[in-house]
Amino acid sequence: MSHPTSQLSKLAIAVGTLAIALPAASQSVLEEIVVVAQKREQNLQEVPIAISAFTGAQMDALGVSESFDIATFAPGVHISGNLAGQNTQFSIRGVTQNDFNDIIEAPNAVYLDEGYIAVAQAQTFAVFDIDRVEILKGPQGTLFGRNATGGLVHFISNGPSFDETSGYLDVEVGQFDTANNANRYVVEGAVGGPLSDTFAARAAFRYSKQDPYLQNLYSNADQLPFLGDPGPGAGADLGDDDTLAARVRFAFQPTDNLRMDLSFNYSESEVATGPYQSKSTVGIAQDHDNNPDTPPELINVINTPSNESRLTILLDQNGNDTGLDGGADIEDGDEFLPGGGGGLPGRLAPGADFFGYLDPDGDDFTFSGDFAFADQGSTENSGINFKVSWDMSDSMTFTSITDYKDYEKLLFIDVDSAPVNQLANYAGVDASSFTQELRLNGETDRSRWVAGFYYLNIDSESDNGLKGPQGSFADVFGGVPIDVGTVAELETDSYSLFGQYEYDISDRLTVIAGLRGMREEKDFGLVLGVAPSESSFVVNTSPCFSGQLDQCFVGVSYEDDNSETLWAGKLQLTYDVSDDLMVYGGINRGVKAGSYNAPLLGAYFGSGGDAGLPYDSEELTSYEAGFKATLGGGTTRINGTAFYYDYTDYQAFLFVGVGGVVINKDADNYGVELEIQSSPMEGLDLILSGAYFDATVKDVSLRNGSPLPPSDVDPTYAPEFQATGLARYSFDALGGVVAVQGDISYSDEYYYNLRNFDADKFDSYTVVNAQISYANNGWLATLAARNITDERPGIQGFDLATLCGCNEVAYKAPRYYAFSVRKEF
16 A cells, blocks of 8 residues: 555646646536436535536536546546446446456446446446536435446436527547547537427537557557468457447427426447557466465566566476476476467467567557457447436425436457467447436425436347457368357336435425435346357357357356345435535445346456356445535535445455456455635636545455455555646736636556456556636637647556466557637527
8 A cells, every 4th residue: 555645746746737837727616516416406615425416517618528537536436447448437436347358337326417327338428518517526326326336326317498599519630649649529519498488498418539549559460470360351450449429309388397308319339449458467377385286376467577487487386496397397287378379388488478479569559459340349329318307396296217228238348458369358238228207306494305216127238259260370270260158137116215304404404314225136147158159340159158058168057036125225414514615424334235136257267157247245334524615705626525335245356367246355444535626816726635545455365266365456446545636827918818727636556356466556646637728709719738748647447467468458558749729699
């Protein structure tokens, strides 16, 4: 664990530099933000929950274009996921889930216009025409259900206006500072207004076209002499994006007491193979029992020293380096790396991966990879949302929200991200979700309450697996390309009753109590098999994966169903010290339902076969206290919170070899967060936020069945310390308003594998952005530079040291320059 005092000194330097060097933009930081965190509209400063909220105008000024971009500016919020950033999820206060199978629901819920996004892949989406985003930290199960254990992120789009017709058009042109000089073009627009006295509409769209920024140097000459290309077009540049998203909203208000909103959402993306890169790593294995009949145990993975030629470093029982190779010098049948390294006598080049590959420029944006194809992957999501709001009286409102979403994807990555035709990985999903919420809100002179019913159905089929393409080891030595596939079908039905009651004990003291009861039913089916592969662009087409196991080279099937009753609750006190200071404290209980693993075939056998498929629900008891203060006559807001988490059966993802499973382990976490927003003088806005926590997942084994004792570890994608500072200054000039803006964000280092091996960690980073804009008569022109110092913040990584002598890693985009013009009307 790092020390918070040293991180605070880094923050002080960063903020001091920012205050001197970075004046900024025109949107007001301290405009009032109305949120619906408690299922009713409230001023942000009146809600006794740790919330980071940003208006659409603020997000535009911060350069937020993808859903996960907002994590940079919210203390305690980070990102995790897989597929080199093509599937990115939120991590809140160290609560995360980076299983790459899409039947898994994330522990941090994401909503769009009060509609739950049930499939993890769909949490990555383009942000356009948004009114605001609300990030609620801590368990939110009482009002939002069984999968908001860590918190939730709620995007609210701009609705139709009955007052006037308005809209905008925004065009951006930019370039990434890489060898490819990749260009990016974005067009976004919206228009809406009244169509009659009772009917209004709004339509919005966004189109983004991005060239690949990761340059591929691959040629067939780089391939091992006995292997071939994985298909036509191999060796494409990576990191591109071609996305179209649209939304149409209608509002019908026949009376002052009744309003109906109907919205349609659609998005589609076409991308190349996921932009992972390779770094050379070497496993350290130790003889644990001096028994020649048992293999040594992997105890660590490190970055490969430049002079190291062994596949795996072998230690004796005392921890001394034997000089032997744990992958090549052990007797036949006892190798540490059966299959990993293909029986090689050692690495084909010192310091490189097993097959002699070393990334030509480290973490910069050139590489050599064979399984890399343009336009190989795609996602498509659509949804319908229907909301009815009826003011039954001055003190009671009925709300109905009906939401349906459809999700499809097929994405690919090269497992070793290198020029050797070894294995690829694919992830596909075809899923739908339906939710129905019915609720009543009411109030009296001294109380406010909400009660409701919620139903959720998720029907998903996922295709995941490893592919031995044409020309690969599997094809050359086995005689046929193969899919090592996992097909999982999971249907979930969840029913909830919930309520929350607030009572003013006095004019200053309020008690809040809430309870939610849930009934969860799941039906699960699984087929794992090895079968012939049709091509590098389609997956699991063999009858094997439809359950005809006689068509598999190896085949396993499994079916099960279960049901469970869950509950979440809340008990809290708030005290208004004055009109400008509120303090609060309470206990929250959150829960995430149990489910099933859908592992790759190797992970299935490694985790105990059928016994390792089901896992239990997780329960989080959160103890939290905080304050919200408004100072300087409304010019400054300071919000802070401290929390302690006590987890039972935390659902952690343990990745070993080339696959992983969710396991249940107890965990705890304690931390603090602080947000300061201020407008100390006309035209100057400042933001400073920071978060520190210390999280521990307890008694984690190195693998299922490891003879070594378990240990306590850090959760993945959970930097202990994060901080963000922003300054913006606007002033009249040239007949309009000129605005200059800068922001700086810091993140501590963090692991991407639960075993916390030395090589499985991304370094700390500091990212600086700046922009200057000019506004006049509805026009806004902006010149922006993102990631000015060209930092390499890690996004996602996987430890494959025993497969290829490498880890695959992905980084955020390089330095980017952009010019945009926006016209509002």
